[in-house]
Amino acid sequence: xxxxxxxxxxxxxxxxxxxxxxxxxxxxxxxxxxxxxxxxxxxxxxxxxxxxxxxxxxxxxxxxxxxxxxxxxxxxxxxxxxxxxxxxxxxxxxxxxxxxxxxxxxxxxxxxxxxxxxxxxxxxxxxxxxxxxxxxxxxxxxxxxxxxxxxxxxxxxxxxxxxxxxxxxxxxxxxxxxxxxxxxxxxxxxxxxxxxxxxxxxxxxxxxxxxxxxxxxxxxxxxxxxxxxxxxxxxxxxxxxxxxxxxxxxxxxxxxxxxxxxxxxxxxxxxxxxxxxxxxxxxxxxxxxxxxxxxxxxxxxxxxxxxxxxxxxxxxx
Ligand code: 48N
Numbered sequence: 006x007x008x009x010x011x012x013x014x015x016x017x018x019x020x021x022x023x024x025x026x027x028x029x030x031x032x033x034x035x036x037x038x039x040x041x042x043x044x045x046x047x048x049x050x051x052x053x054x055x056x057x058x059x060x061x062x063x064x065x066x067x068x069x070x071x072x073x074x075x076x077x078x079x080x081x082x083x084x085x086x087x088x089x090x091x092x093x094x095x096x097x098x099x100x101x102x103x104x105x106x107x108x109x110x111x112x113x114x115x116x117x118x119x120x121x122x123x124x125x126x127x128x129x130x131x132x133x134x135x136x137x138x139x140x141x142x143x144x145x146x147x148x149x150x151x152x153x154x155x156x157x158x159x160x161x162x163x164x165x166x167x168x169x170x171x172x173x174x175x176x177x178x179x180x181x182x183x184x185x186x187x188x189x190x191x192x193x194x195x196x197x198x199x200x201x202x203x204x205x206x207x208x209x210x211x212x213x214x215x216x217x218x219x220x221x222x223x224x225x226x227x228x229x230x231x232x233x234x235x236x237x238x239x240x241x242x243x244x245x246x247x248x249x250x251x252x253x254x255x256x257x258x259x260x261x262x263x264x265x266x267x268x269x270x271x272x273x274x275x276x277x278x279x280x281x282x283x284x285x286x287x288x289x290x291x292x293x294x295x296x297x298x299x300x301x302x303x304x305x306x307x308x309x310x311x312x313x314x315x316x317x318x319x320x321x322x
Contacts (some may be wrong), residue, residue: 074178078109081226083316084202086185086243088112089119090302091286092232093167094309095316097144100174103317108177109224113184113207113239118164120234125300131160134268137303140310144170154301163302184210184239186221188229188246188282197252199281201225228281228316232309235259235287235297244284244292252279257294259287267298275311285312 046053083099085092088110099108110117124131133141133148138155141148146163148155157163172179189201205221213219231243236259247253267290274293275285285308290297298304 074180075222078107078178078180079224080107081109081201081224082106082228082320083108084185084224084226084229085110086202086229086231087119087233087286087288088117088168088171088179088181089232089234089286090121090164090167090305091309091312092119092230093117093164093171094140094306095230095232095285095312096171096174096177096309097167098310098313099316100171100177102313103320104174104176106176106320108174109226110171110177110179111183111185111202111204111224112179112181113210115182117168117179117181121160121164121302121305123160128300129159129161131157131163132301133157133303133306134264134301135303137306140303140306154303160302180204182207185231185233185242186210186213188243188250189223189225190250193280197250197279199229199279200227202229228283228319230283230285230312230316231288232284232286232312233288235290241288241291243282244278244288247279247282247292253292256291259290260294260296262299263296264298264301267296268301268304270295271298271304272307272311275308275315277315283312283315285309 083106085096085108088096092110092112096108096110099106116122121131123129132154133156134154138148138150141155141157141163144163144167146157146166148157171177183204184207185202186205187203188199189203190197191200201224203221203223205219209216209219229243233242234240236245241256244253244256248256270293271286271289274289274295275283277283278292284292286305287297289295289308
């Protein structure tokens with residue numbers, strides 16, 4: 006008979022999860038022999054024909070994998086809420102340094118990346134102030150050096166490169182078009198600790214008020230990194246939930262734009278705000294009342310690096 010949940014010792018929960026075998030996908034199987042090159046295909050459009058398929062094969066190819074992922078990541082080591090520049094940077098650092106940990110990224114939008122597909126006012130170039138150029142070199146994104154800052158020729162080059170690297174880690178799963186609509190809690194020292202997330206399809210989350218009850222799904226994890234951005238339709242989710250759960254009094258609210266003050270504050274302030282919940286990126290500005298920095302993204306990348314470091318402390322043996 007297992008002890009009531011309030012008596013579960015989270016440290017065993019953490020130690021047990023931290024030593025799970027690395028999550029590796031199987032080898033790519035080529036069953037019907039090597040395919041031709043693009044050039045060879047282009048030489049013979051006249052008798053071009055796709056290999057045959059039955060619709061149910063497509064359905065099974067998708068659903069078999071998706072439901073296996075849901076089963077695998079139902080118990081994750083780390084959940085990252087929000088796949089913007091901060092969340093993806095945190096995911097990259099964890100994927101690189103701890104291939105033995107299972108990381109689930111929950112992203113409400115169909116398209117991950119948050120606000121990092123463009124620079125400011127829909128201009129395409131992305132500015133990062135030094136020393137964040139170190140992260141660009143780490144992930145292999147080219148930039149132009151302008152002295153105290155660098156410029157990536159298109160923000161999408163940074164975001165697509167980072168996203169591609171993150172998704173390729175075998176121990177990381179991106180669940181996009183999926184919203185975190187609550188937090189799993191456990192009693193801890195007179196307050197609570199966060200022990201996972203409550204999820205639903207984003208379209209369902211958006212329509213709870215105009216439909217009968219559509220219950221959510223869950224992911225257990227000893228550590229959650231929340232990087233849901235500054236306030237907006239979905240933004241600042243976890244910190245607003247902490248207020249509604251009376252775990253923090255009120256939000257400081259993001260302040261006016263001051264690049265020099267804002268970026269240092271976000272990076273240095275990235276931390277565990279309640280046991281089990283680390284907040285980074287612009288979501289942090291909402292809890293701390295930090296300034297906003299506008300169209301410069303170095304703090305997002307380095308806040309993600311710091312959030313990853315804070316999360317990995319939990320798994321240090
Ligand atoms: O890009 P964001 O909004 O957030 P960050 O913190 O990664 O980057 C912020 C950055 O883009 C800026 O805002 C820049 C630097 N400007 C500053 C300024 O002064 O204006 O990404 C957050 C992601 C988005 O993709 C959301 O869709 C997602 O989080 N999200 C969620 N995903 C799942 N469940 C939720 N409840 C949720 N809420 C937001």
